[in-house]
Amino acid sequence: MSSLQLSTKRRRSSVRSGFSLVEIIIVLVMMAVIAAMAIPKLNLSQYRADAGAQQVRSVFQTAQRTSFTRQYDVIVSVDTAQFALRIAEDKNNDGIIQATEWKFWRPTGEGNQFAIPPKGLNASTVTSSVIGAQLKIVNGMKSVIFHRDGSTSTDVEIYVQSEYKGRTDYRAISVTRATGRTELYRLSGTGATATWQVVQ
Numbered sequence: 173m174s175s176l177q178l179s180t181k182r183r184r185s186s187v188r189s190g191f192s193l194v195e196i197i198i199v200l201v202m203m204a205v206i207a208a209m210a211i212p213k214l215n216l217s218q219y220r221a222d223a224g225a226q227q228v229r230s231v232f233q234t235a236q237r238t239s240f241t242r243q244y245d246v247i248v249s250v251d252t253a254q255f256a257l258r259i260a261e262d263k264n265n266d267g268i269i270q271a272t273e274w275k276f277w278r279p280t281g282e283g284n285q286f287a288i289p290p291k292g293l294n295a296s297t298v299t300s301s302v303i304g305a306q307l308k309i310v311n312g313m314k315s316v317i318f319h320r321d322g323s324t325s326t327d328v329e330i331y332v333q334s335e336y337k338g339r340t341d342y343r344a345i346s347v348t349r350a351t352g353r354t355e356l357y358r359l360s361g362t363g364a365t366a367t368w369q370v371v372q
Contacts, residue, residue: 217336224284225343236352239318249313252286287333289342304328322352
């Protein structure tokens with residue numbers, strides 16, 4: 173057998189490894205078509221609203237833990253104009269935030285704002301995005317004070333809204349006065365049939 177016949181035989185018997193350029197392009201085109209069909213189905217408004225509400229809820233939970241562990245009041249103020257929350261440690265428990273007292277801001281996230289929903293948690297008409305019977309006004313903002321025992325100055329409901337491509341989603345965060353416990357709710361449905369459901 174000549175060397176030419178031997179090399180031809182080896183080429184035929186060798187296993188092809190890898191993919192051709194044409195095969196790779198076909199797979200990429202198929203993936204692009206599937207992605208193009210799936211992306212419009214995503215409800216970014218819902219994800220934004222969930223993220224904003226979780227952010228608000230975590231601020232309240234952080235304030236409660238801080239007041240309990242450090243044994244002084246923590247004031248959470250809601251800035252409805254800037255869509256942000258301010259946490260301030262009131263070390264002398266006087267209800268006033270001094271320049272020397274520690275404070276920081278948390279935004280509600282991109283596309284989120286405090287807003288009035290179509291109906292409140294108790295199926296009542298809502299007149300403000302922040303509701304509480306004994307809300308304090310600190311530096312011109314509605315505020316909740318977390319006390320050293322973990323309780324708050326008032327029961328409070330905060331409503332967050334997110335809009336994306338014509339869709340609006342609402343979330344509510346409630347804080348219980350006696351325990352400082354927070355609950356997160358999602359408004360499901362539209363119009364008169366819309367109901368608030370607890371988010372786990």
